[in-house]
Amino acid sequence: MxxxxxxxxxxxxxxxxxxxxxxxxxxxxxxxxxxxxxxxxxxxxxxxxxxxxxxxxxxxxxxxxxxxxxxxxxxxxxxxxxxxxxxxxxxxxxxxxxxxxxxxxxxxxxxxxxxxxxxxxxxxxxxxxxxxxxxxxxxxxxxxxxxxxxxxxxxxxxxxxxxxxxxxxxxxxxxxxxxxxxxLSDFIPASSSINSHAGLREWHHKFGEAMGGMETCSYRIIQKIKNKSQKNTLSESVQSLAERLVDTISRSSLEYRWQLPNDPPIRMLTTVLNIAKAIQTELECLTSREKEELLNYLAEWAEETPGQMQSNLNALVKMSYVHVDSLPLLRAIESFFELWATLFNKLSQLEFIGKRKGQQVFIVESPVHDPPSPEKPGSRWSPI
Known part of the structure; x- marks a missing residue:
């Protein structure tokens, strides 16, 4: 009517x-x-x-x-x-x-x-x-x-x-x-901007901290792989995933801090969901064997099953935004960051990418001898 x-x-x-x-x-x-x-x-x-x-x-x-x-x-x-x-x-x-x-x-x-x-x-x-x-x-x-x-x-x-x-x-x-x-005290009404409600400002700060942590850990992972000169399928897949995350987060980090607080909440949620979408895209770009190897390795350190990790990721990307009740989507994104930010923090602290959970790294020390000096060539006979 x-x-x-x-x-x-x-x-x-x-x-x-x-x-x-x-x-x-x-x-x-x-x-x-x-x-x-x-x-x-x-x-x-x-x-x-x-x-x-x-x-x-x-x-x-x-x-x-x-x-x-x-x-x-x-x-x-x-x-x-x-x-x-x-x-x-x-x-x-x-x-x-x-x-x-x-x-x-x-x-x-x-x-x-x-x-x-x-x-x-x-x-x-x-x-x-x-x-x-x-x-x-x-x-x-x-x-x-x-x-x-x-x-x-x-x-x-x-x-x-x-x-x-x-x-x-x-x-x-x-x-x-x-x-x-x-x-339901955590309900957030429809808002024209993030600054309109204290709850949205808290979510904005929380997601910003998680994004910054994932970006820092991704830098460390990339540097670790390059410094170790690791050349295997798993390390290459992890490096490619970390590089995609760095690119996605760095493109929006300044806008997230400066402009988004004055924009509608959907802008913030779109920005953080792009991170989940980047992970999903990277997984889909791998071959079946590479994808299985990477998911098994990530799930091992995340203490999840590979299938559960992928299904949760796909479900999050497919969620709808409801302006009058955004709390379900906010909580789903919070769970995503709790899993993936913690996972990348663990990977950044490993001795090398590819280390299995519970695997012991042994360092064998042996004395290093100075190489023998080359013998001086005998002097040639000279009548002088």
Whole structure:
């Protein structure tokens, strides 16, 4: 269903003017601003907006209440919804609401354990008066108007995250498990930039540290192979993999540190997933024998099975990005770095690439004798 279209008022001389005309003009301006803002939005750029200070764009307190209820209080929220509606909540218009999860289950005819999304909605065309009245103005009135905000909860089984549109923003999630309410504190709402949310800034720092560690270890592995002058299929495969990772990470490292904090989260996730894609590409470029040899060697030091390593890598590359709930993908990337960053750190500390786990390296010392000096040639007889 398309949103209602508001048109400008046709002002003419001598017309009878009422407050409805000014309200209609205000609605037209709000509608136009919303439409212009929506033109620049993508399915991956709406959400929380970074404020000028160090404060987060969202400040919400969500607590479990008696009888499987929720108490939601929003003290700050600065965001743009997917349709371009602007949410601006601060200490002057903070709002709160009490929600009953059993009542929601009854309304949606659901049973058992469920997950719920806490949704903040805005109606730019339902204004209500706000502000402290001027005591010298007769009759007294509130000097300003503000948009109407509403807090609600919706079962996640009834919504399609990829089709999340309209003047709504999911700001939190909770779960009803075994009759108890649990707040999912690590949930990250849709955000227009990484700097908009503290959780995204932490993920950005964590992934940056992991990328830097893998790059350093790759340098060491390459230098180790070259210094040892190793010439075998396994060492060549490891060197090629390390060189591809160095190339992939070095191309994006500066952009990752300088530009990505001000970009949508999908830019960060694309950058780090390119590392997994580089590993997958390198494996596919090997022959079947080289690939099997390399995977067996990597799995030995990673304490995983070769098949599991490859299947996890392929599954990660195929995962979809969901802007309104990016946490599953963030956790999958975290598991990827935990495995591969640790693996490359181990390889960089080996005496030589190709050493097997548990293999002892023996160094046999033997005295080195100076080579015998060449005998001086006998002097030729000379009558002189």
């Amino acid at each position: 398309l949103p209602k279209r508001y048109r400008p008022v046709n002002w003419i001389d001598g017309m009878k003017v009422s407050k409805e005309h000014f309200i209609a003009t205000n609605h037209y301006l709000s509608h136009t601003i919303r439409e212009v803002r929506a033109v620049d939005l993508t399915p991956y750029s709406f959400g929380l907006c970074a404020v000028g200070s160090q404060d987060d764009a969202l400040l919400a307190d969500i607590q479990a209440a008696p009888d499987r209820g929720l108490h939601v209080a929003v003290g700050r929220c600065r965001a743009v919804t997917s349709d371009g509606s602007f949410i601006d909540i601060n200490e002057e218009n903070a709002l709160q609401n009490d929600l009953s999860l059993p009542q929601l289950l009854s309304e949606y005819r659901l049973e058992g354990d469920q997950k719920f999304g806490i949704v903040l909605s805005v109606n730019l065309f339902d204004m209500h008066p706000v502000g402290e009245p001027d005591m010298e103005e007769i009759p007294p009135r509130h000097p300003f108007v503000d948009a109407t905000y509403h807090i609600s909860a919706v079962p996640l089984t009834t919504v399609q995250p990829k089709q999340w549109t309209g003047p709504h923003l999911m700001i939190a999630q909770c779960a009803l498990e075994n009759g108890e309410v649990r707040i």
